[in-house]
Amino acid sequence: METLFGLLITLGLIVFIAKLFASASQKLLKNNMPRPNILLKTPEPAKVLPFRKKKYLMTQTEHKFFGVLQEIIKDKYFVVPQVALARIIEVKEGQHDKYGPDSFYSNFSRINKKSVDFVIFEKGYFTPLLVIELDDYTHNFYYRRQRDKFLDEALKAAGLNILHIKPEYNYDITHLEHDIFSQLKT
Numbered sequence: 250m251e252t253l254f255g256l257l258i259t260l261g262l263i264v265f266i267a268k269l270f271a272s273a274s275q276k277l278l279k280n281n282m283p284r285p286n287i288l289l290k291t292p293e294p295a296k297v298l299p300f301r302k303k304k305y306l307m308t309q310t311e312h313k314f315f316g317v318l319q320e321i322i323k324d325k326y327f328v329v330p331q332v333a334l335a336r337i338i339e340v341k342e343g344q345h346d347k348y349g350p351d352s353f354y355s356n357f358s359r360i361n362k363k364s365v366d367f368v369i370f371e372k373g374y375f376t377p378l379l380v381i382e383l384d385d386y387t388h389n390f391y392y393r394r395q396r397d398k399f400l401d402e403a404l405k406a407a408g409l410n411i412l413h414i415k416p417e418y419n420y421d422i423t424h425l426e427h428d429i430f431s432q433l434k435t
Contacts, residue, residue, distance in 0.1 A: 306331055310416045311366060314383050318367060321426045326378065326433075327370040334363040334400070337377040338407040360403060363396070365411075369433065379432050380404055380411040 307315060307330050318328045340356045367381040382400070387393055397413075404411045410432045414425070 308385075310385055311383055314414070314416065314420070315367070317420050317422065317425065318369075318381070318429075321422060321429060322369065325372075327372055327375065329368050329370060330366065331364050332368045332377075334360045334365060334403070337365075337368055337380070338403060338409060359399070363400070365400070369429070377409055379429065380409060381429070382411060382413050383416055384413045385416050 305312070311330065315328070315330055322328050335357065338360060340353050340360075365380045366383045368377050369379040369381070370376060371378055382388075382397070384397075388397060401411055412428060412432050414428075
């Protein structure tokens with residue numbers, strides 16, 4: 250008798266919880282509230298975002314110079330255009346626990362969202378060996394000179410050489426090859 254009574258109470262409790270859950274689910278649906286994860290969710294229509302594909306990765310001047318670099322480097326190294334600075338240098342160890350102007354985040358924000366024109370990588374592990382900046386007329390602007398100064402200092406601190414090249418109509422391949430390989434040896 251006690252077993253039957255306990256079974257009835259358990260069954261009643263299960264029915265009560267199921268009705269309570271069904272009632273709560275109906276209220277959520279009626280009030281347009283988010284459904285709990287246990288219910289099937291109808292996918293929302295895709296939102297149109299304000300982006301489009303860029304037509305080119307490089308300017309015409311950069312593209313022309315890239316061809317010259319490929320001719321000089323051949324298959325000895327990899328030449329990669331438009332590399333994010335934070336992918337080739339990082340904030341030194343020990344800066345991670347500090348706060349203020351010399352903290353990890355303060356220093357990282359100075360290299361994040363900046364890119365360099367070209368990086369020459371060794372083939373085995375993609376180790377960066379040399380940064381090349383093509384200094385067109387925009388590098389004469391004050392803010393670009395400030396950026397270039399910071400870039401030179403940051404790369405020097407990281408132990409990575411940078412070579413600034415002025416765009417030319419016709420590049421002196423021998424001279425350019427000498428400049429690049431002399432930087433790669435240091």
